[in-house]
Amino acid sequence: MAEHLLVRLLSDHAVPADAVLVTSGGIAPYARDGSLVSLDTRLVLRDVDIHLEPDAVARDLKRGHRHLLDQADLIVTMTGEQVRMVLAQMGDTEKIAKPVITLRDFADLGGDIADPAGQDEDVFTATRNKVAHALEHALPKLVPGAPVRDIATCADCAAERAGA
Numbered sequence: 001m002a003e004h005l006l007v008r009l010l011s012d013h014a015v016p017a018d019a020v021l022v023t024s025g026g027i028a029p030y031a032r033d034g035s036l037v038s039l040d041t042r043l044v045l046r047d048v049d050i051h052l053e054p055d056a057v058a059r060d061l062k063r064g065h066r067h068l069l070d071q072a073d074l075i076v077t078m079t080g081e082q083v084r085m086v087l088a089q090m091g092d093t094e095k096i097a098k099p100v101i102t103l104r105d106f107a108d109l110g111g112d113i114a115d116p117a118g119q120d121e122d123v124f125t126a127t128r129n130k131v132a133h134a135l136e137h138a139l140p141k142l143v144p145g146a147p148v149r150d151i152a153t154c155a156d157c158a159a160e161r162a163g164a
Contacts, residue, residue: 001041002078002103002131004050009135013143020142023068025059027077027085033060040116040124048128062089075100078131079112107137108151129156 003024037056059065104111116127133156139146
């Protein structure tokens with residue numbers, strides 16, 4: 001979900017498709033390489049006019065796609081637990097020269113975005129919205145000159161603070 005939302009956001013800000021390579025993969029024990037992207041993910045992305053190919057599949061970073069961790073300049077996860085899993089997968093943390101950070105920490109928002117797997121469509125929709133919100137805050141770190149969203153005046157951040 002985050003991969004496709006980020007690719008859309010970069011495109012919306014006129015970042016050439018080949019300027020930033022965005023890939024994603026699962027690190028959780030239940031991640032299965034080659035499994036089809038979930039129907040719930042497809043539906044909530046379709047709601048924002050992102051249409052995945054029918055044969056779009058997931059990548060498992062523990063099996064088959066570990067090279068993506070090695071090649072990355074930045075690794076962004078959804079939770080602190082996933083940060084720990086990635087670091088464990090990569091080995092000696094003292095030799096890792098690239099940032100491994102949660103999306104919300106990268107966006108200076110703090111906290112995790114929980115995996116909606118196995119939950120209803122409303123949770124998937126809320127997760128999509130949380131990811132999109134964090135990506136908008138993170139964008140200036142990825143795209144020089146991109147507009148900065150001020151946490152103090154952001155309506156989504158205010159709703160979060162109010163517990164909505």
